Amino acid sequence: MPAFFPLELWLVRMNVASHVLTGAARLVSGARVRWLDCEPEACQRIYFANHTSHLDALVLWSSLPRHIRALTRPVAARDYWDKSRVRRYVASLVNALLIDRKDIKVHRSPVELMINSIGDTHSLIVFPEGGRSTNGELGSFKSGLYYLAKKRPDLELVPVYMENLNRVLPRGEYLPVPLLSSITIGPPIWLENDENKFAFLERAREAILRLKES
Amino acid sequence: MNDLLQSLTAPALLLQADSQRMQLDEPTRWLVIAVLLGLFLSTLVVRLIRGQADGTVNVAVARTFHHRVRAWWMMFAILIASIIVGRYGAVVLFFMVSFWALREFITMTPTRRGDHRTLFWVFFVFTPAQYVLVAMNEYQLYSIMIPVYASLFIPARIAMSGDEKRFLERSAKIQVGLLICVYALSYTPAILSLQLGDWQEDTFVPWDGSYVGLLAFFVLITQASEVLQFGWGKLVGRRIIAPKIHANRSWEGLIGGVCSTAVLGGSLWWVTPFQYWEAALMSMVVAIMGFAGAMTMSAIKRDRGVKDYGTLVVGHAGVLDRIDSICFAAPVFYHLTRLLFT
Numbered sequence: 001m002p003a004f005f006p007l008e009l010w011l012v013r014m015n016v017a018s019h020v021l022t023g024a025a026r027l028v029s030g031a032r033v034r035w036l037d038c039e040p041e042a043c044q045r046i047y048f049a050n051h052t053s054h055l056d057a058l059v060l061w062s063s064l065p066r067h068i069r070a071l072t073r074p075v076a077a078r079d080y081w082d083k084s085r086v087r088r089y090v091a092s093l094v095n096a097l098l099i100d101r102k103d104i105k106v107h108r109s110p111v112e113l114m115i116n117s118i119g120d121t122h123s124l125i126v127f128p129e130g131g132r133s134t135n136g137e138l139g140s141f142k143s144g145l146y147y148l149a150k151k152r153p154d155l156e157l158v159p160v161y162m163e164n165l166n167r168v169l170p171r172g173e174y175l176p177v178p179l180l181s182s183i184t185i186g187p188p189i190w191l192e193n194d195e196n197k198f199a200f201l202e203r204a205r206e207a208i209l210r211l212k213e214s
Numbered sequence: 215m216n217d218l219l220q221s222l223t224a225p226a227l228l229l230q231a232d233s234q235r236m237q238l239d240e241p242t243r244w245l246v247i248a249v250l251l252g253l254f255l256s257t258l259v260v261r262l263i264r265g266q267a268d269g270t271v272n273v274a275v276a277r278t279f280h281h282r283v284r285a286w287w288m289m290f291a292i293l294i295a296s297i298i299v300g301r302y303g304a305v306v307l308f309f310m311v312s313f314w315a316l317r318e319f320i321t322m323t324p325t326r327r328g329d330h331r332t333l334f335w336v337f338f339v340f341t342p343a344q345y346v347l348v349a350m351n352e353y354q355l356y357s358i359m360i361p362v363y364a365s366l367f368i369p370a371r372i373a374m375s376g377d378e379k380r381f382l383e384r385s386a387k388i389q390v391g392l393l394i395c396v397y398a399l400s401y402t403p404a405i406l407s408l409q410l411g412d413w414q415e416d417t418f419v420p421w422d423g424s425y426v427g428l429l430a431f432f433v434l435i436t437q438a439s440e441v442l443q444f445g446w447g448k449l450v451g452r453r454i455i456a457p458k459i460h461a462n463r464s465w466e467g468l469i470g471g472v473c474s475t476a477v478l479g480g481s482l483w484w485v486t487p488f489q490y491w492e493a494a495l496m497s498m499v500v501a502i503m504g505f506a507g508a509m510t511m512s513a514i515k516r517d518r519g520v521k522d523y524g525t526l527v528v529g530h531a532g533v534l535d536r537i538d539s540i541c542f543a544a545p546v547f548y549h550l551t552r553l554l555f556t
Binding site for chain 1: 317
């Protein structure tokens with residue numbers, strides 16, 4: 001019988017727990033994934049999605065194919081995910097990148113943190129609205145996505161529309177109701193050469209809205 | 215002394231062993247073989263139709279038929295599994311079907327934030343409780359829990375959430391979903407715990423057939439009546455019953471379907487505890503209830519503007535589309551059998 005080093009044992013345990021978690025997330029959300037004009041590839045990407053539920057990051061991450069999941073980190077709010085041991089554990093299982101929403105320092109801005117953390121291999125899942133929408137409608141985008149695109153113009157920006165998750169676990173509830181949800185992943189966009197911040201953010205927002213209709 | 219002995223042993227005699235009730239006896243075996251042949255034939259037809267790309271067959275019809283055949287294989291698998299794992303296993307399988315159907319139903323009906331806690335109760339308390347009671351064969355409880363207690367609980371719980379908008383409509387949606395997807399369907403596995411037989415000179419002679427066979431008979435009749443009504447409608451259907459609800463359900467299809475279902479059911483009397491004419495009448499009732507179920511679900515779908523529950527959330531196969539006739543026919547079949555043959 002091969003002897004396990006503590007580190008290996010820890011990795012195995014993390015792996016099993018992460019599989020259980022992704023399975024549970026997919027089971028509860030009943031999420032089906034559609035890739036429209038976009039293939040699940042391992043190239044560096046920023047998946048940006050509408051945000052209506054605490055389950056969003058977990059479900060989207062769980063719905064990606066395993067080899068892509070291993071290279072993708074959801075960006076999540078530190079004020080929520082760092083609050084209790086369970087949340088910290090879940091965040092560590094999905095390899096989340098925790099960002100401080102309240103205390104933003106000039107020399108360590110969230111965008112810089114994101115860019116440093118992905119290096120030249122990883123992808124990110126971001127929610128550019130900056131928080132969960134209250135009414136299920138897509139709100140206006142914060143500028144982070146624009147600065148990400150400006151600093152790393154080589155990244156593919158992939159729009160994602162997530163439907164019904166606000167009914168599975170709405171704001172302010174802690175028990176999920178297992179309705180069926182769907183995730184639509186659309187064709188990537190890039191920052192154009194002479195595009196200003198406002199135009200780009202509007203275009204990105206419309207890319208998600210277009211997936212809602214299709 | 216003799217009386218005492220008799221009263222002590224009588225219940226034991228009445229309660230047959232589970233293995234005997236769930237056996238694969240001679241008639242059931244023949245039925246399984248016949249159904250298996252039919253399924254293979256249908257699958258072959260589906261392969262042939264889908265292979266044809268010249269447009270001689272309507273694509274939508276071909277796809278519906280394909281989905282139907284796939285659902286039949288699923289039902290067949292559930293029935294076979296019931297024989298292997300026994301009554302409790304069958305109850306668990308039907309619980310899973312109910313749960314999924316309810317998921318589709320509630321996903322389709324718009325609910326508000328204020329319904330969230332109520333829905334949690336519906337999914338995680340009432341649905342499992344119903345099937346636990348069916349497994350325990352507590353007829354007195356499972357026959358009233360949802361129509362009485364859950365129906366009173368749901369509006370009260372919604373009221374407590376403090377959202378008054380479209381209150382009655384929201385309560386009704388959840389009540390109807392629970393009633394059709396859970397309560398009605400749960401009567402299907404309940405067939406397995408019936409105690410059938412008849413009285414001959416003051417002694418109760420239990421029916422010695424297989425209850426799985428009876429369940430298979432019921433499911434087969436619901437599905438056959440669907441196909442026959444569709445076939446008759448295609449052949450001679452002219453007077454559409456309600457064009458806004460269902461574009462091609464006609465009186466001719468209904469009558470032709472019900473009559474031919476009766477002939478089929480009558481010819482299968484040997485798997486049931488019924489006489490051949492009783493089996494025929496029972497099949498007629500099942501066919502009519504199946505029709506009622508399909509019309510009701512169709513009306514709900516039209517109201518919501520969806521064609522199939524399958525297209526509701528992209529990529530999901532509609533379970534509810536396949537079981538609507540079973541849901542409506544199951545309680546009626548159960549109660550008629552229970553009333554007339556015990």
